[in-house]
Amino acid sequence: MKEVPGISKLNSFRLTPRFFIVLGAIVVLYAIGFVSVIVEFIATLCLSFLILISVVEAIALFSNRVKLKAERGTGRLFSLGDENPVHLVIKNEGKIGTRMVLYDELPFQFQLRNFRMEVSLPPGEEKRLKYILRPLKRGEYHFGKLNAITTVLSGVIGRRLQLASAQKVEVFPSIIQMKKYELLAFARISTLEGIKKVRRLGHSYEFEQIKQYSLGDDVRSVNWKATGRKNALMVNQYEDERAQQVYTIIDKSRSMHMPFNGLSLLDYSINTSLVIANIALKKSDKAGLITFSNKIGTTLPAERSSQQLKKILRSLYFEKPQVLEADYDLMYRAVKNVIRGRSLIFLYLNFESAYALERALPVLQKINQLHLLVVMIFENTELLNYSAKKSEYISDIYAQTIARKLVWEKKQIVSKLRKYNIQTILSRPEDLSINTVNKYLELKAKGMT
Numbered sequence: 001m002k003e004v005p006g007i008s009k010l011n012s013f014r015l016t017p018r019f020f021i022v023l024g025a026i027v028v029l030y031a032i033g034f035v036s037v038i039v040e041f042i043a044t045l046c047l048s049f050l051i052l053i054s055v056v057e058a059i060a061l062f063s064n065r066v067k068l069k070a071e072r073g074t075g076r077l078f079s080l081g082d083e084n085p086v087h088l089v090i091k092n093e094g095k096i097g098t099r100m101v102l103y104d105e106l107p108f109q110f111q112l113r114n115f116r117m118e119v120s121l122p123p124g125e126e127k128r129l130k131y132i133l134r135p136l137k138r139g140e141y142h143f144g145k146l147n148a149i150t151t152v153l154s155g156v157i158g159r160r161l162q163l164a165s166a167q168k169v170e171v172f173p174s175i176i177q178m179k180k181y182e183l184l185a186f187a188r189i190s191t192l193e194g195i196k197k198v199r200r201l202g203h204s205y206e207f208e209q210i211k212q213y214s215l216g217d218d219v220r221s222v223n224w225k226a227t228g229r230k231n232a233l234m235v236n237q238y239e240d241e242r243a244q245q246v247y248t249i250i251d252k253s254r255s256m257h258m259p260f261n262g263l264s265l266l267d268y269s270i271n272t273s274l275v276i277a278n279i280a281l282k283k284s285d286k287a288g289l290i291t292f293s294n295k296i297g298t299t300l301p302a303e304r305s306s307q308q309l310k311k312i313l314r315s316l317y318f319e320k321p322q323v324l325e326a327d328y329d330l331m332y333r334a335v336k337n338v339i340r341g342r343s344l345i346f347l348y349l350n351f352e353s354a355y356a357l358e359r360a361l362p363v364l365q366k367i368n369q370l371h372l373l374v375v376m377i378f379e380n381t382e383l384l385n386y387s388a389k390k391s392e393y394i395s396d397i398y399a400q401t402i403a404r405k406l407v408w409e410k411k412q413i414v415s416k417l418r419k420y421n422i423q424t425i426l427s428r429p430e431d432l433s434i435n436t437v438n439k440y441l442e443l444k445a446k447g448m449t
Contacts, residue, residue, distance in 0.1 A: 012159055012160040012161070013058070013157070013158075013159065014149055014157070014158035014159060014160055015156070015157065015158070016149070016151060016155055016156055016157065016158045018154070018155050018156050019050075019054070019156040019157065022046075022050055022156060023050065025046075026043050026046050026047050026050065029042060029043035029046065030043045050156065053153065053154055053156060054156055054157050056153070057151070057152055057153050057154065057155075057156060057157040058157050060096060060152050060153070061150065061151075061152060061157060061158075061159040062159065064094075065094050065095045065096045066094045066096060066098055066150065066152065066159075067092070067093040067094040068090065068091070068092055068093070068094070068098065068100075068121075068148070068150065068161065068163055069090075069091045069093060069163070070088060070089065070090045070091070070146055070148075070163030070164045071088070071089045071164060072086065072087070072088055072104070072143065072146055072164040072167065073086070073087040073088075073089070074086050074087075074143070074167065074169050075169070076169075077169060077170045077171065077172050077175070078133070078135050078141065078169055078170070078171040078172070079135075079171075079172065079173075079174040079175045079176040079177070080135060080136075080137075080138055080171055080172065080173050080174050080263070080267060080270070080271060081134065081135070081136065081174055081177075081262070081263045081267065081268075081271060082134065082174050082176040082177065083132045083133075083134050084132065084133050084134070084135065084176075085130050085131075085132055086104075086130065086131055086132070086133055087128060087129070087130050088102070088104075088117075088128070088129040088130070088131075088146070088164075089126065089127075089128050089129075090102075090119060090121060090126065090127050090128075090129065090163070091121075091125070091126040091127075092121035092122065092123055092124065092125055092126075093124070094123060095123055096123060096152055097120070097121065097122045097123055097152070098120070098121050098150050098151065098152055099118070099119070099120045099121075099150070099151050099152070099155060100118070100119055100120075100121070100148040100149060100150040100151070101116055101117070101118050101148065101149045102116065102117040102118070102119065102129075102146065102147070102148050102163075103115065103116055103146075103147040103148070103149075104117075104131075104143070104144075104146050104147075105143060105144025105145050105146070105147065105166075106133070106143065106144075107141035107142055107143060107169075108142075109135065109136070109137055109139075109141055110133060110135070115131075117129055117131070134262070135171040136262040136263055136267075137171065137267075138171050138172065138173065138267070138270075138317055138319075139170070139171055140168055140169075140170055140171075141168070141169045141170070141171055142166065142167075142168050143166055143167050143168070143169065144166050145162045145164065145165065145166060146162065146163045146164035147160060147161070147162055147163075148160070148161045148162075148163050149161075170317075172313060172316075172317050173267075173270045173271050173273070173274045173313060173316045173317065174271040174274065174275075175274075177271055177274075177275055177433055178274050178275050178278045181275045181278075181279065181433055181434070181437050182275075182278055182279055182282060184437075185279050185282075185437055185441065186282065209236075209237050210223055210226050210234050210235070210236055210237070211234065211235060211237050212230075212232055212233065212234055212235075213232075213233035213234065213235045217235050218235070221235040221236045221237070222234070222235050222236075223235060223236050243284060243285065243286060243304060244285045244286065244343070244344065245285070245286045245288060245302040245339070245341060245342075245343035245344065246276065246277070246280040246285050246286065246287050246288070246302065246343065246344045246346075246440070247287075247288040247289070247290060247302060247339060247343050247344070247345045247346070247371075248273040248276060248277060248287075248288070248289050248290070248345075248346050248348070249289075249290045249291070249292070249331065249335070249345060249346070249347045249348070250266070250269045250270065250273060250289075250290075250291045250292075250319070250348050251269075251292065251293065251326050251347075251348060251349035251350070252266055252291055252292065252293040252297060252319060252320070252321055252322045252326075253293040253294065253322055253324060253325055253326035254321070254322065254323050254324065254325065255325075255326070255349070255350045255351075255352065255356070256269065256321060256348075256349070256350055257321055258350065258378075258380075260378075260381060260382070260429040260430070261429070261430065263429070264321065265348075265350055265378050265429060266319070266321050268378075268429045268430075268432050269348035269376075269432070270316045270319060271432075271433060272348070272376075272432045272433045272436050273289065273312070273316060273346075273348070274312065274313060274316055275433045275436070275437065276346060276433075276436050276437065276440055277289070277308075277309060277312045278309055279437060279440065280440070281304060281308060281309055283444070284304065285304070286302035286303055286304045286308075287302055287303070287304075287308055287309070287312060288300050288301050288302030288303070288338070288339070288343075289312050289315060289316070290331075290334055290335070290338060291315075291319055292326065292327070292330060292331045292334060293322035293324060293325075293326055293327070294322060294324040294325060294326065294327050294330075295322075295327070295330065296330060296331075296334045297319065298315045298319065299334060299337075299338045300312060300315060301338055301339075301340075302339070302343065326349070326360075328359065328360045328363040328364075329363060331363065332363045332366060332367060335367055335370075335371075339371065342370065342371055342372070343371045343372070344371070344372045344374070344440070344443060345367065345371050345372065345373050345374065346374050346376060346436060346439075346440075347364075347367075347373060347374065347375050347376065348376045348432075349375070349376075349377065350377065350378050351377060351410075351413050352380075352406070352410075353409065354409060354412065354413060354416075357413050357416065357417070361416075361417075361420070364417070364420075364422055365420055365422070368420070368421065368422050372423070372443070373422055373423065374423040374424070374425065374439055374443075375417055375422055375423065375424045375425070376425050376427060376432065376435075376436060377410070377413065377414060377417075377424060377425070377426050377427070378426075378427065378428075378429055378432075379410065379426050379427060379428050379429075380406065380407070380410065381428050381429065381430075383403045383406055383407055384407055386399075386400065386403050387400050387403040387404045387407055410426065411426070414426045423439070425439060
């Protein structure tokens with residue numbers, strides 16, 4: 001049990017709300033006692049009992065009969081935008097049961113000032129508590145002390161204790177999502193909202209093995225020599241070509257500042273970039289990263305080394321949004337200088353108008369001629385939901401008409417990009433990771449990468 005540093009036992013002494021409730025009731029009794037001697041006598045007895053129990057509880061609280069130990073477990077790091085558990089382990093090593101109200105000093109980024117948990121602990125018992133935190137910004141998060149107001153017996157007297165020390169946790173791009181989609185991609189789970197399983201077309205793959213034919217196998221893969229030897233229909237099995245380059249390019253300009261469900265479009269792109277880089281490396285491809293706005297940020301050439309994922313993770317951790325417009329010509333020069341050989345490029349950006357597209361379209365066409373470009377554009381879900389609402393007032397009709405026009409313009413942007421044979425995906429922010437992974441697996445299956 002630790003006392004507050006620099007605070008004496010007297011300053012850690014607390015009168016609880018229960019004490020003031022009882023004291024208030026005694027005051028009422030004394031008020032009534034002006035007209036009744038019996039009530040005044042009862043009030044005096046109650047006051048004497050309150051003083052006695054307060055002294056007894058104070059002695060118990062400030063003696064060695066109350067011994068508490070606590071630990072806060074947060075894990076080494078938090079995942080951006082995910083629900084991260086925080087575990088508290090409280091143990092009563094004293095000889096008397098205690099009740100306590102816990103106040104954890106959470107990092108200021110959460111803006112939670114009323115966090116509290118209540119727990120009762122008999123002697124010798126240990127309790128494990130858990131609460132959830134969802135960080136919305138990358139960076140360092142500092143937890144303060146774990147404070148507790150402990151009480152015994154009737155609970156009219158309390159004592160302030162500090163049961164766990166301060167600690168620091170770093171919030172990185174979502175490791176939880178990275179592991180989740182890795183499992184889905186390699187398990188080849190096919191669900192409505194999950195990873196799609198796409199049949200392979202063509203033979204742009206490396207030979208893996210000869211196996212017995214099963215329903216659904218490509219009849220063009222039949223190995224007639226092996227069929228004759230085994231006296232059973234045998235087919236060649238291929239695996240995806242290895243060591244292809246997969247690049248993620250992220251626009252960090254002000255158009256990516258727009259928040260959805262607490263996260264900016266930039267943060268959604270960063271989380272997805274980590275997911276796709278991990279899957280590409282696990283599939284023996286090379287992963288690289290480029291970020292830009294009005295100037296070039298990170299440039300990581302595609303590699304397949306054991307440290308490449310850590311380099312990408314660390315680079316994404318330090319990425320900051322920029323306030324100026326994106327310079328697409330500068331981005332094109334970075335692509336020419338950094339990317340060697342034909343590559344698969346996922347480009348994350350946000351066009352809100354046809355004018356913005358016209359500025360970038362010539363550059364996108366040039367990149368698409370050199371590489372396989374997939375442009376990921378964000379759907380404005382708030383506009384979409386608002387435009388679908390039922391109008392109640394005339395002003396709502398005007399506003400919803402504008403909203404529908406903006407939604408239509410976004411679809412026209414996608415149509416125009418596809419007209420120029422640029423692979424384009426219009427995605428809700430929360431579905432960005434699953435849509436990117438599906439597209440990557442689809443292109444791998446079709447041998448287009």
